[in-house]
Each structure stands twice: as C-alpha cells, then as structure tokens.
Amino acid sequence: MTRSWAEPWKIKMVEPLSMTTRDQREDAIRDAGYNTFLLRSDDVYIDLLTDSGTSAMSDRQWSALMLGDEAYAGARSFYKLVEAVSDVYGYEELIPTHQGRGAEHILSQLLIGPGDVVPGNMYFTTTRYHQEHAGGTFVDVIIDEAHDPSSMHPFKGNIDLDKLAAVVDEHGADRIAYVSFETNVNMAGGQPASLANIKDVYAYCSERDIPVMLDATRAVENAYFIQQREAGHENSSIADILLEITKHSDGATVSSKKDNLVNIGGFLAVRDPELARRARAMLVAFEGLHTYGGMAGRDMEALAEGIREMVATDDHVRSRVGQVGYLGEALVKYGVPVVTPIGGHGVFLDAAAILPHLPQEAFPAQALAAAIYVDSGVRGMERGIVSAGRDPETGDHHVPKLELVRLTIPRRVYTQSHMDVVAESVIEVYDHAEDIQGLEFTYEPPELRFFQARFQPIS
Ligand code: PLI
Numbered sequence: 001m002t003r004s005w006a007e008p009w010k011i012k013m014v015e016p017l018s019m020t021t022r023d024q025r026e027d028a029i030r031d032a033g034y035n036t037f038l039l040r041s042d043d044v045y046i047d048l049l050t051d052s053g054t055s056a057m058s059d060r061q062w063s064a065l066m067l068g069d070e071a072y073a074g075a076r077s078f079y080k081l082v083e084a085v086s087d088v089y090g091y092e093e094l095i096p097t098h099q100g101r102g103a104e105h106i107l108s109q110l111l112i113g114p115g116d117v118v119p120g121n122m123y124f125t126t127t128r129y130h131q132e133h134a135g136g137t138f139v140d141v142i143i144d145e146a147h148d149p150s151s152m153h154p155f156k157g158n159i160d161l162d163k164l165a166a167v168v169d170e171h172g173a174d175r176i177a178y179v180s181f182e183t184n185v186n187m188a189g190g191q192p193a194s195l196a197n198i199k200d201v202y203a204y205c206s207e208r209d210i211p212v213m214l215d216a217t218r219a220v221e222n223a224y225f226i227q228q229r230e231a232g233h234e235n236s237s238i239a240d241i242l243l244e245i246t247k248h249s250d251g252a253t254v255s256s257k258k259d260n261l262v263n264i265g266g267f268l269a270v271r272d273p274e275l276a277r278r279a280r281a282m283l284v285a286f287e288g289l290h291t292y293g294g295m296a297g298r299d300m301e302a303l304a305e306g307i308r309e310m311v312a313t314d315d316h317v318r319s320r321v322g323q324v325g326y327l328g329e330a331l332v333k334y335g336v337p338v339v340t341p342i343g344g345h346g347v348f349l350d351a352a353a354i355l356p357h358l359p360q361e362a363f364p365a366q367a368l369a370a371a372i373y374v375d376s377g378v379r380g381m382e383r384g385i386v387s388a389g390r391d392p393e394t395g396d397h398h399v400p401k402l403e404l405v406r407l408t409i410p411r412r413v414y415t416q417s418h419m420d421v422v423a424e425s426v427i428e429v430y431d432h433a434e435d436i437q438g439l440e441f442t443y444e445p446p447e448l449r450f451f452q453a454r455f456q457p458i459s
Pocket residue numbers: 049050051052099100101102124126127182186215217255256257265266
C-alpha cells in the first residue's frame with residue numbers, strides 16, 4: 001500500500017481568500033491589460049503568480065521579528081545572519097541586500113566590464129538585466145535538453161561543458177567575467193543541476209581563473225533533487241548536500257524570498273575578502289550600511305531563522321517539492337502538456353503545445369495565464385516570449401524555445417485541496433483551449449516588460 005506524506009506543520013492562523021464571479025474576473029483581467037501582474041490580489045483566489053516573498057513564516061520566525069536589533073551600525077541581528085549564512089551556505093563574507101536583484105546589481109557592477117561575456121545556464125530576467133546593464137553579454141550554455149519541455153533528463157539545469165569551453169575559446173578566459181550558475185533553474189521549469197556537473201564546471205573554471213558565481217536562490221530544492229536522483233547522495237542530508245554545492249563556487253547571490261522562507265531580503269555572499277570589501281563600498285551607496293544593507297534588523301532575524309529552518313530537517317523540502325509534484329502529476333495524468341520532470345517550485349504549462357493555433361508572436365502563454373484566471377481566479381505567470389524581452393542591440397524579440405505558464409507554489413501556504421482546484425481549472429481550460437484568442441501589446445515598457453506590459457485580444 002502507498003503511504004501518503006503530509007506537511008510537517010499545522011495551521012495556526014488563517015487569511016481569508018476572496019471569491020469572485022466569472023463576470024468580475026472578466027472585468028478584472030480586461031482592466032489589468034491581460035497581464036496577471038497587474039491584477040489586484042483582492043481579485044485573486046489562489047495566487048500562484050510566484051513563490052517569491054509569498055512563503056508563510058513559522059511561529060519561530062514571527063517571534064524572531066521581535067528580537068530585531070535596529071541599531072544603525074553593528075546590529076546583533078546582522079551577526080546572527082552572518083553566522084547562519086556561514087553555517088548553512090559556508091560563505092564567510094556576507095553583503096545583505098533588500099532582495100536578490102540588489103545582490104545581482106552589486107555583483108554585476110563589480111565583476112563585469114563593457115564587452116565582457118557572462119555564460120550561464122539559461123537566463124533569469126533580473127539577473128540578465130543587471131549583466132547587460134553592466135555592459136556584459138549573456139550567453140546561454142545550458143544543456144539542450146533544458147529547452148525541450150518533454151525531455152525527462154533528471155538534471156536539465158546542467159551546464160554543457162562543451163558549450164562553455166566554446167565560449168571561453170572564442171572570447172578568451174580573461175573576457176569571461178564569471179560563470180553565472182543558477183541552481184534549480186527557474187526559467188527551465190525549476191530544473192536542478194547535478195553535483196557532478198557543479199563540480200566539473202568549478203574545476204574547469206578554477207583552472208582558468210574564471211569565477212563561478214551561483215544563483216543559489218533555490219539551492220535547497222536543487223539539493224533535494226540531488227538527494228533523490230544522483231547516485232551516492234541518497235543517504236546525505238539536504239544540509240550536507242547544500243554545503244557540497246556551495247563549496248564548488250566562489251560566491252552566490254540569493255533572493256531570500258524563496259528557499260529562505262521570508263517575505264523580503266537577499267544577499268551576496270563571497271569567499272574573497274577583497275571582493276567583499278569592494279561590494280561593501282557599493283552597498284553603502286546603493287542599499288544601506290554594511291551591517292544591514294537593504295534590511296531592517298527584524299528582517300535579518302527572521303531570515304537567519306528561515307535559513308536554519310529550511311535545512312533543519314529534510315521533511316520541509318520533501319513536503320514542499322512533494323506538493324508541487326502532486327499538482328504536476330494530476331495534470332500529467334490528464335494529458336495536459338507540462339514541463340517534465342515536474343520542477344521544484346512550480347508546474348510549468350507548455351503553452352505552445354496547449355495552444356498550437358497561436359503563433360509565438362500572439363503571446364500564447366500570456367493568453368493562457370489570462371484564461372486560467374478568468375476560469376477560476378487562479379493566477380499564474382507568463383514565462384515565454386514576453387518575459388524574454390528584446391535584444392538590446394537589434395531591438396528584436398528574444399524568441400525562447402520555451403513558451404510557458406508558470407503555476408508557482410508558495411511555501412507552506414496552500415493545501416492539497418487548493419491544488420485540486422487548480423488542477424481542475426487547468427484541465428477545464430485545456431479542454432476548451434481552441435477558444436483562446438491571441439494578444440497584442442497596447443503598452444510595452446522598455447525594460448523588464450513583462451511586469452507592466454498591457455495587451456488586448458487580437459481582433
Ligand atoms: O526578486 P528578487 O529580486 O528577490 O530576486 C531575483 C531573482 C534572482 N534569481 C532567481 C532565480 C529568481 O527566481 C529571482 C526572482 N524570482 C522571481 C521574482 C520569481 O517570481 O521567480
């Protein structure tokens with residue numbers, strides 16, 4: 001007999017959700033320019049826009065808030081955070097920022113010069129933005145399987161060493177600012193890299209003096225997949241695997257709004273004291289003093305506690321990724337095209353396969369996210385051609401191979417019954433997918449356009 005798993009927590013406080021009618025939702029999405037980012041959360045029933053900053057904190061984190069030391073300089077809460085990052089991630093030098101992109105900004109400005117190249121495993125929107133803003137060119141060196149939604153490769157986040165070597169040979173090692181290595185690659189569908197690949201990339205780069213900077217935002221979820229899928233690690237704890245991952249890097253940027261179980265915060269962590277010194281000089285100009293950066297003392301307390309909690313037992317991440325898998329399996333069982341294997345933080349619907357009647361320039365994923373919202377009040381997010389933006393040189397759309405809608409599961413927030421409601425809605429929309437019309441821009445912002453763009457149905 002199979003035995004069910006359940007969440008390793010119980011609910012102590014609840015937040016009522018808004019229920020809306022279909023008519024209300026049709027008005028709301030029209031008013032939002034068919035962009036789910038522009039909906040008011042009061043008009044949303046189950047909010048799967050993002051897992052970023054949407055976690056439920058534990059009672060320990062809430063009580064930690066009260067211990068926040070709000071001293072301008074040298075706050076006790078900062079030193080607690082330094083200890084937590086050192087114990088759990090193994091980096092000694094901490095630069096606290098308001099969130100992940102604050103850390104990306106500082107790292108990019110310090111390490112990238114005009115004309116430099118930054119190879120990475122697929123791109124993330126804000127990460128690439130900061131790399132380009134600093135004058136660099138991002139080059140995707142992820143394995144080909146990552147661009148194939150139906151490939152069952154267990155480590156679709158791996159870097160292809162041949163692709164990386166080709167970039168290094170073409171430009172020369174001294175033009176490579178660093179390798180930007182994301183754990184559990186968001187845009188690929190929450191897909192992990194193997195520890196073997198992380199080690200190989202680090203060995204290759206170290207021989208050539210090329211730094212490896214992790215985006216360790218979802219490294220805990222990556223560690224879980226290593227434990228489950230990579231031979232030799234099945235008996236290691238998540239905490240040990242995480243340290244093994246970070247050991248093979250020179251530093252990391254982290255958005256603490258994901259794995260770290262807080263609603264705001266982030267950091268840059270490095271090993272090199274000289275790089276840390278330069279980062280602190282930038283921190284005081286752009287974020288705040290070096291012992292709080294972009295965070296209040298109470299935020300650093302809750303973050304230090306969240307960092308320890310995320311690896312205190314393996315049950316947390318098993319249940320977190322298990323819930324994502326539960327939703328994914330329900331959709332796979334019905335035959336809805338989704339990115340496989342199911343990722344760590346969300347289920348990614350293959351909008352190109354669901355809406356074959358729409359060309360990519362008609363923004364199928366944007367249209368599908370809007371249709372799911374109208375059906376049930378479930379809010380997902382476009383992760384396709386709109387998110388990819390335009391090439392800053394040519395002005396043409398970047399045309400990603402993946403045209404996806406992401407249903408991202410906040411940590412410790414929703415129950416399996418919510419997942420059932422989501423699955424039923426997606427199936428309903430999938431069954432009538434041929435009725436969904438394409439969209440066109442009515443407003444296209446120049447930077448990170450997906451956040452605030454507005455659309456209308458193509459007449
Ligand atoms: O949203 P920030 O600034 O704390 O972090 C930016 C960021 C960096 N790296 C990765 C892999 C992310 O996923 C990320 C933010 N992700 C968001 C907001 C998301 O919805 O996935």
